Each structure stands twice: as structure tokens, then as C-alpha cells.
Amino acid sequence: MHHDLIVFAEDWGGLPSSTQHIIKQLAKTRKVVWINSIGLRQPTLNMRDIKRLWEKLTASKLNVDDSQQHNQCIPQQNEIHGDQHFQVINPRTLPAPRSRLARYIAKKLLLKQILPIIKKSQLNNPILWTSLPTAVDFAGCFDEAALVYYCGDDFSGLAGVDHDTVAQREHELSEKADLIMVSSPNLLPQFPAENTQLLTHGVDYALFATPVERAPDLPNDGRNIAGFYGSISQWLDIELLLATIQKMPHWHFVFIGRAVIDVSKLAALENVTFLGERPHHRLPAYCQHWTASILPFVDNAQIQSCNPLKLKEYLAAGRPIVCTDFKAIHAHRGLVQIANSSDAMVEALTSCEYLQEIDLFPETLRNRVIEKSWASRAGQVSTWIEQL
Numbered sequence: 001m002h003h004d005l006i007v008f009a010e011d012w013g014g015l016p017s018s019t020q021h022i023i024k025q026l027a028k029t030r031k032v033v034w035i036n037s038i039g040l041r042q043p044t045l046n047m048r049d050i051k052r053l054w055e056k057l058t059a060s061k062l063n064v065d066d067s068q069q070h071n072q073c074i075p076q077q078n079e080i081h082g083d084q085h086f087q088v089i090n091p092r093t094l095p096a097p098r099s100r101l102a103r104y105i106a107k108k109l110l111l112k113q114i115l116p117i118i119k120k121s122q123l124n125n126p127i128l129w130t131s132l133p134t135a136v137d138f139a140g141c142f143d144e145a146a147l148v149y150y151c152g153d154d155f156s157g158l159a160g161v162d163h164d165t166v167a168q169r170e171h172e173l174s175e176k177a178d179l180i181m182v183s184s185p186n187l188l189p190q191f192p193a194e195n196t197q198l199l200t201h202g203v204d205y206a207l208f209a210t211p212v213e214r215a216p217d218l219p220n221d222g223r224n225i226a227g228f229y230g231s232i233s234q235w236l237d238i239e240l241l242l243a244t245i246q247k248m249p250h251w252h253f254v255f256i257g258r259a260v261i262d263v264s265k266l267a268a269l270e271n272v273t274f275l276g277e278r279p280h281h282r283l284p285a286y287c288q289h290w291t292a293s294i295l296p297f298v299d300n301a302q303i304q305s306c307n308p309l310k311l312k313e314y315l316a317a318g319r320p321i322v323c324t325d326f327k328a329i330h331a332h333r334g335l336v337q338i339a340n341s342s343d344a345m346v347e348a349l350t351s352c353e354y355l356q357e358i359d360l361f362p363e364t365l366r367n368r369v370i371e372k373s374w375a376s377r378a379g380q381v382s383t384w385i386e387q388l
Contacts, residue, residue: 003385004031004123006142008135011036012088015230015257015280018152018183018201018309019131025378027086031123034088035114038106038134087121089114098165107137118142127385133170146178146388150199151187154305178388181381186305186327197384201309202374208284208316209366215285219252219273225290226322226349229256229283230310232263232274237298237324243342244296244349245269251349256286287317292352295323296345315369318362320352335365 005026009019012034016024023032093110118126128144130136131152139147155166174180180191181199188196219225228236232255242265245253253272255263266272278286287293293314297303307328314321321336322345323329329336337352339345355361 001124002030002382003145004121004126005033006118006123006126006128006144007032007034008038008128008130008132008138009034009036010131011090014277017131019150021202021204021309021374022150022378022381023129025375026382029382031121032086033114033118033121033123033126034086035110035135036088036090038091038093038110038132087117089117098162103137107141110138111141115142127388130173133166133173136169136173136176139173139176146385147173147176148179148181148385148388149173149177150181150183151191152183154184154187154190154302179384181384184305184307184328199377199381200372201307201312202372202377203309203312203316203369205316205366205370205373207281208287208313209318209370210284212285212288214289215278215282217275218286218289219254221252223250223252223271224292224349224353225252225254226292226294227254227256227287227290228294228296229278229287230308232257232259233261235297235300235303235306236261237296238263238266240324240340240342240345241266241296242269244345245272247342247346248349251291254286254290256283283313284317287314287319290319291356292320292322292349293317294349295321295329297324297326299324299326299340312369312372315365318365320355320361321365322348322352332368335368 005023007019007023009023010017012020023034026032091110091113093106093113125145126142127146127148128139128142129148129150130138131150133149133155151170155163155170174191178195180196182188182191182196183199183201185198188198214220238261241253245251245266246269249271251271253266253269254275255266255273256275256278258277259274263274267274275286293310295308295311295314303326306326311321311323311328311332315332315335321332322339323336324340325338329338337348339348
């Protein structure tokens with residue numbers, strides 16, 4: 001019988017993370033209690049943080065049925081066994097506490113909320129899984145069989161993080177964890193070799209490779225389209241995009257996702273469309289039908305250590321890919337075009353007009369990821385955690 005799981009990670013929902021993809025697969029054969037984000041930084045007094053904090057304080061525990069309508073990533077009804085098989089808890093706690101007293105208060109506050117739920121769930125010899133270093137304070141609180149840390153990011157270079165606090169917690173976590181999994185080879189040297197494993201991202205191949213109809217709100221003015229989806233954040237090279245787009249008025253540039261930075265200069269251009277957020281399961285209706293997928297990232301520590309989920313999804317969609325240079329892309333040289341200047345990006349995008357006409361080109365891209373499903377990744381994880 002498989003170990004059940006207590007998971008500390010980001011909020012369940014939205015564009016699913018690698019943790020969500022893996023846990024969704026593991027939940028087919030075990031119970032899961034998922035605790036929504038306990039934070040990686042202390043909130044500031046801006047409206048976005050105030051709104052998020054209010055949502056945390058007023059939210060209640062969710063189970064699969066409660067949140068099904070909001071999130072396509074939660075296991076479907078035929079994948080769960082009983083009402084308590086997969087539960088999502090919205091905790092009320094202090095985000096990223098720094099002092100010893102604040103950590104103690106945050107820990108006691110959260111345990112009071114979640115221990116009754118975990119007890120009622122009757123978990124089988126659970127494993128504590130965390131994707132957040134700040135959850136190290138809860139190690140040993142649930143009589144867990146083992147502690148697993150899944151590191152999907154280089155938190156030292158991640159924007160919007162309380163770096164000193166997170167670095168300290170991650171060091172503590174690396175000393176306590178029975179198994180550490182990292183998403184990128186660049187993260188391996190940060191952790192003890194004897195209990196660290198490389199777990200690169202998978203892909204929902206069937207979702208992105210199966211042909212679907214074009215999204216009705218994808219611009220259709222006869223121009224080629226360069227498209228991007230994901231968080232529109234500090235890791236996008238806005239200056240590079242601005243220079244490129246101004247040189248290509250005969251192309252349309254489409255961005256899907258929440259903008260958390262100032263994009264007013266881009267939005268002011270006639271050939272740019274920001275569509276806002278779209279559900280993950282609807283993304284193929286966009287990326288299968290634009291001319292080229294783009295990854296215009298800045299060059300920093302976070303990007304050099306990242307292994308973006310959307311790269312494999314772009315490959316499965318079968319459209320030409322243009323990106324700036326970062327380490328995760330090197331494994332796909334020859335299949336993607338690398339461009340670090342606006343002139344190089346113009347040239348690369350122009351060549352995509354011809355690449356899309358080559359009959360075998362889409363299949364060449366898809367073949368690179370056809371065997372890299374999330375199910376296979378979860379199978380490897382299951383083997384590792386059952387061996388603990």
C-alpha cells in the first residue's frame with residue numbers, strides 16, 4: 001500500500017506547476033492533503049498583497065468537489081477514492097516569519113488548523129512533501145515516515161522572495177530531508193549528493209499534441225503571430241521585446257497570462273495583444289495556431305537555473321520556437337532558434353514563416369518529448385519515495 005502525502009506547496013490552481021502535475025498523478029493511488037502556500041516573503045502594503053492576505057484569512061478548507069469548477073488540474077471524480085481522497089487547505093498563518101517567536105506562532109497557528117483535518121483523513125504512513133523551504137518548521141509534526149523536498153527553482157535568484165529567510169530555511173531543510181529532488185542540473189550542487197535526485201519536468205503530451213480548434217479570441221488579421229503564455233514578470237526581457245516588435249509591424253505579438261510588471265510600452269503598440277489569463281487546458285487552442293512560440297527571457301541566475309514547463313509544452317504543440325539563450329535550452333539545440341538581440345530575433349521569427357510549412361517539422365518537435373510524460377515522472381518519484 002502506497003504512502004499517503006501531506007504537501008506544502010503553492011496555491012492549488014491556475015497554471016499548474018510541476019509539483020501539481022506530479023501530485024495529480026500520485027493522487028491516483030494515494031490520499032493527498034495539500035496545504036496552499038504559506039509564503040516565501042512577508043507581505044507589503046500594496047493592494048495585491050492586501051487582497052491576497054484577505055483571501056487567505058477568509059478562505060476555508062476545500063476538497064476536490066468544492067474547487068473542481070475553478071481548477072482543471074484537480075483529479076477528476078473517477079480518479080479519487082472517496083470524498084476525503086484529495087483535500088486542499090487554505091491556511092491562515094504568518095507568511096515567511098523571520099524571528100523565532102514569529103516562527104513559533106505561525107507554526108502553532110497552522111497546526112491548529114490542519115492537524116484535525118489530517119487526523120480525520122486517516123492517512124497511511126504519510127510522507128511530508130514540501131516545495132517551499134519555509135515549511136521546514138513542520139518537519140516531524142505529523143508523525144511522517146519521511147521528509148521530501150522538491151526544489152523547482154533557484155530561490156536565491158527568484159524575484160519577490162525574502163532571500164535571507166528562504167536561504168536559511170532551505171539550508172535547514174537540506175539537512176533534514178530524506179530525499180531531495182531538483183528540476184534542473186544547475187541545482188544539484190546546492191544539495192547533498194547522497195540523497196539528491198534530478199527530476200526534470202515532464203509534459204502533458206496528449207493535451208498539447210492533440211489537434212484542437214483555434215481559440216476564437218486569438219487575433220486573426222492575416223498576420224503571423226508570435227505567442228507567449230505564462231507569468232508576465234521580471235524574467236521577461238521587455239526591452240528586447242519592444243525593439244523586436246517595433247521592427248516587425250507585419251507580425252502580431254500575443255501574450256497570455258497575468259501581468260505583474262509594467263507592460264504599458266508594449267501594450268501601446270498596435271501589433272501587440274494581451275489576452276490575460278487562460279485556463280491551462282485551453283492553451284493548446286492558442287499555441288497550436290500561432291506561427292512561433294517565444295521565450296524572451298532576461299539573463300540572470302534564476303533563468304540560468306530554470307527548466308520552464310512551457311518549453312516542453314511548446315515542443316509538444318509542434319510550432320517553431322524562438323528563445324533567448326539559457327542552459328535548459330541547450331538540450332534542444334537544432335530544434336529551437338536562439339536569439340539574444342532584436343535583429344537576431346527578427347531573423348529567427350522570419351525563418352519561422354518557412355519552418356511551419358515543412359511537413360515533418362511539427363513531428364520532429366513532438367518526438368523530442370513524446371516519452372516525457374508527467375505519468376512517467378510520477379512513476380519515478382513513486383519508486384523513490386516508496387524506497388525511503
